[in-house]
Amino acid sequence: MRARPVWILFILLILTGCRVSNRPDTASVLITLPDAKPAIGQTTLTVTVQTPDGKPIDNATVEITGDMTHAGMAPVFGKVQGGKEGRYSVPFDWNMGGDWMLTIKVTLPDGTSAQIQQKYTL
Amino acid sequence: MPIYKPAALLDVLQTPLLGRVLRSRQGRLLLQVPFFVLAALIIYDGFTGPPLASRNLAGVLPWVHYRGLVVLALLFAGNLFCMGCPFTLPRTLARRMSKRGRHWPQRLRNKWIAIAALFTFFFLYEWLDLWASPLLTAWVVIAYFSLSFLLEFLFTESPFCKYICPLGTFNFVSSTISPLQIQVKDANRCATCVGHECINGSYSAQPVILIDEITDGVPTRTHTHDKKGVLGCGTLLYAPQIKSNMDCVLCLDCARACPHDNIALAVRNPLREITDLSAWPKRWDLAFLVIALAFMGLANAFGIVPPVYALLNSISRATGITSQAVLLFGFFLVTTILAPALFGVGAAWLSVKFSGTQKAGALRLTFTSFAPTFVPLAVGIWTAHYLYHFLTGAGTIIPIFQNFLLDHGINLLGAPNYAAAAPAANGVIALVQVVALFGGFVVSALAAQRVAFKLYRDRGAGYAAWLPFVGLLFLMTVIAFWMFSLPMEMRGALIS
Numbered sequence: 001m002r003a004r005p006v007w008i009l010f011i012l013l014i015l016t017g018c019r020v021s022n023r024p025d026t027a028s029v030l031i032t033l034p035d036a037k038p039a040i041g042q043t044t045l046t047v048t049v050q051t052p053d054g055k056p057i058d059n060a061t062v063e064i065t066g067d068m069t070h071a072g073m074a075p076v077f078g079k080v081q082g083g084k085e086g087r088y089s090v091p092f093d094w095n096m097g098g099d100w101m102l103t104i105k106v107t108l109p110d111g112t113s114a115q116i117q118q119k120y121t122l
Numbered sequence: 123m124p125i126y127k128p129a130a131l132l133d134v135l136q137t138p139l140l141g142r143v144l145r146s147r148q149g150r151l152l153l154q155v156p157f158f159v160l161a162a163l164i165i166y167d168g169f170t171g172p173p174l175a176s177r178n179l180a181g182v183l184p185w186v187h188y189r190g191l192v193v194l195a196l197l198f199a200g201n202l203f204c205m206g207c208p209f210t211l212p213r214t215l216a217r218r219m220s221k222r223g224r225h226w227p228q229r230l231r232n233k234w235i236a237i238a239a240l241f242t243f244f245f246l247y248e249w250l251d252l253w254a255s256p257l258l259t260a261w262v263v264i265a266y267f268s269l270s271f272l273l274e275f276l277f278t279e280s281p282f283c284k285y286i287c288p289l290g291t292f293n294f295v296s297s298t299i300s301p302l303q304i305q306v307k308d309a310n311r312c313a314t315c316v317g318h319e320c321i322n323g324s325y326s327a328q329p330v331i332l333i334d335e336i337t338d339g340v341p342t343r344t345h346t347h348d349k350k351g352v353l354g355c356g357t358l359l360y361a362p363q364i365k366s367n368m369d370c371v372l373c374l375d376c377a378r379a380c381p382h383d384n385i386a387l388a389v390r391n392p393l394r395e396i397t398d399l400s401a402w403p404k405r406w407d408l409a410f411l412v413i414a415l416a417f418m419g420l421a422n423a424f425g426i427v428p429p430v431y432a433l434l435n436s437i438s439r440a441t442g443i444t445s446q447a448v449l450l451f452g453f454f455l456v457t458t459i460l461a462p463a464l465f466g467v468g469a470a471w472l473s474v475k476f477s478g479t480q481k482a483g484a485l486r487l488t489f490t491s492f493a494p495t496f497v498p499l500a501v502g503i504w505t506a507h508y509l510y511h512f513l514t515g516a517g518t519i520i521p522i523f524q525n526f527l528l529d530h531g532i533n534l535l536g537a538p539n540y541a542a543a544a545p546a547a548n549g550v551i552a553l554v555q556v557v558a559l560f561g562g563f564v565v566s567a568l569a570a571q572r573v574a575f576k577l578y579r580d581r582g583a584g585y586a587a588w589l590p591f592v593g594l595l596f597l598m599t600v601i602a603f604w605m606f607s608l609p610m611e612m613r614g615a616l617i618s
Binding site: 040067068069070071072073074075077097098099101 | 174175176177178181182185186251253254426428511512514515516517518521540543544545609
């Protein structure tokens, strides 16, 4: 009995060293998110993807993951491939009011990627 | 006090397999060890996992699963989560290290600290957005472990469980309408019992105790204590006098300690306790706790509907107060302390006036007699809220745990299956909430009527005494229905 907490702490220490870190962002792009106030329901989010000097990027894949800050809501996903003049229209469902954290990941044709996060309140 | 032995429908401890498991020395560990592992996971993922609560075990396990399952367990069985409490595991170590010399101060042997702890917990929950922070949730779990260890080390009994723990306090109150209760089987055995092991525990050097007359030189029955000794009740409840589940952590130490095998975990009428005028001591603190917990249910649910933001913003504009902490503190002070005091005592005062009673101490007697009848409504409000989160998010544990394993290079359960995280249909959630609220109100109102008729033999006086309380119950139910009919939010910013 007395040894059990020590063992669990030991296992925790080992696990701490085992967590795999995410791959670092390697793509050099500018990602611009819609700044309009969102409302509950289906919508289309327009994401702009540019090179650092402002040139549009069209052949990327844009993935949006929406997580609520409160536990207990499954994430909402949106994905689109290819854009026009750097603009990507991603279907998205704001399915509940509250605080959201949107993660927008852009993957370029060469496999490099970048992502940003932004908080929204409905 | 006289020995109390109501008729039992069934003794769970005598059921073939479950009864043997529960009575065994390691019986409680079967729940505690898994809960301890889950607590360790919460701490670990809280510190090292994704910062988003909806992606972290420290977000989902305590704020979705624990809260949902705890109300179901309390409604359909009993205080199972105190039985499996992992915080008491290191506490056992503290108990062995402790000199066990000090007693918890007499003036603190009441529920006022527990009420303050509940208030503090709900205030911090809103102010610090505990529901949104796996890291803070992990610290809350560590604080629980630390406090229970420290208090067990310093004092003789288990003051953390009985006088402080907010989770335990919630469970104690709610378990007063649970269908299971500890009671004795044979009152005569307790009357002649010498050791009172159920409360004192047994550390006899003689491990075999003869408990019956010896016939022809052979003992007819024997009871063998474990050589390490058997603990008595940690919260100092004496089994033959237990009329209430209040303060019972369902550890079953009493059943293990009793050399006469005279303790039952009995199935009972869940309403017996709250309508038995002698079941609870007539204490202001105990009565106020119940009514405050019902109001806390309303205040906590109010935090996830849109009008709360408008209200706090308007208070902010009117008073010039911009500090969210101050606004929330004021909000909780009014809704969870002042309102239950005002409305609870006000209902008791009206009840005394309407019934025409002239007895000294009538206000206290009325307040403390009717207070237990608020438990069904309180549990109904909490159930409507907690099951909303549970039915919405129980399945999210599947992809979160799959992600947790993948994060550690373990591909045992494959890629996250987000389809498994789909919430229950809105209609199902609404039905559960209506049943919980309406059922809570009806049961509370009927229990209050029964209490009124026990207090007053005259039916007219009984109805008059009942009226203010059923009015308050109805008002609270209407408020609860209004809140739960609004679009529920998974939280938004309080001050915009």
